[in-house]
Amino acid sequence: MRISWGPQHPMSGQVRILIDTDGERVLNIIPDIGFTHRGIEKILENRNVVQGIVPIERMVMVDTANIALSYVRAAEEILGIEPPKRAQYIRVILCEVCRILSHLYGFGLAAEACGGYPAVFLWTTADREPFLDLMERITGTRWSYSFFVPGGVYADFPDKIKEKFLATLDYFEQRLEAYRRAWFENKIFEARAKNVGILKPEDALRLGAAGPNLRGSGVALDVRKDEPYEAYDEIDFKVVTRPEGDSYARLMIRYLEMVESVKILRQAIENMPSGPYRKFVSPLRRLPKGEAYTRVETARGEIGVHMISDGGTKPYRVKIVSPTLRNLYVVSQMPKISEVLLADVPVILYSFDPWYLDADR
């Protein structure tokens, strides 16, 4: 029997999932994506680099800093500019806050998908608030910051909020401890997610799982460590992996990454150097002929931006290598590599933290 789920459905995002079943056993999972295809790659060909920052952020609204960073870095590489040290630290701060915001959101949804956890989603939504307030103080907006520009960041980091920032991190650490007790020591959650949707490391690489899903299968790939960008090489943090490869491990990775992000944020706030935060680059400046492929570790995995310039003010071609598109391919292959029951489909799907607008672009 074929079950069609979506594109209007009670979870987040627009997607249709077709599920072929034989009784309880799932034979095929076919994600039908493209409902939010906006042609961002085409739009970017018709904008100069600064104008392009806004459209590309619409890929993942919850993780805009990381997405914008990949694009801005590609432009900077072609232009041959390196932002000042202080700007690099500010970028790291925004990226890590976005990672926390994104993981909180994805985590809440995954808890919903496991059934019977409305409280968890309310908790994570409430705990996003203090971070959104901080973002408002730094960037002026709570979502979609458009704060990174070629040459640095749009405005300086207000040093007077440092204390408030550190206090928020203290609060958040207490909350993380509460989450651990509420989720990871929860019998229902264990029963729903443990040994469900097992992805072996060789399959994860072969099928192209991205980011936390790869690390949940024990493959320690993380762009922040493999090819440190901005200030990540001056910051001490771990790449967390779990060997199990099941849905529980993938969600555990997101939890552990939030713990690491708090560590990164503390160091970035305390070690942030003083100095300029931006080298001015005119938005009308021509891009020299050339190309750049930049990688950034977003909350959902590695994003790549391949920018090719023919010497005009607008890029000739921008290819966005989307992490969710790769993750959805892995989801579609899950019934072939492990036994999937119908009730497991939402757990598996949301353990991959899909963001369909990211896949659609």
Place this chain on the structure above:
Amino acid sequence: MVEATESKILETIKSNFLQDIEEAEVLRPKRISITVKSEKIVDVARFLKEKLNFDYLLSVSAVDYIKENRFQIIYYVLSSKNKIVLLLRTNIPRDKPSVPSLISVWEAVDYHERETWEMFGIVFEGHPNLTRLLLPEDWEGGHPLRKDFKLSSSEGV
């Protein structure tokens, strides 16, 4: 500074496919770009995967060089061992857009080749399921990422 690993990989590829490589360079540390003849792309890809450990496929894309009447197809592959990204490219004539699929080498090209097919109209021979991925099923507007596809709003920008 170009690291030793990148140049070594480049030399290995060059010495094995002397006739088939049109261009090969290290773009910057951790980035290698090679351009091969389209009929040899499967052999080169298999060599990259089996001998040089390029095992993690990131994406597939194309560039429309309309003035030169060619498409360039780019495969982005990562080596999970060396953490090097390799851009495997091939050029095909724009009026005969067809290239062998690499699905027998990297299974993960599935979605990406489908996307490139619908966005550029490039046929990947041997792909088992070349159907629409992002565009609507009844789409008849052409191939959106080709340069001669104009956005209705692009005139004014």
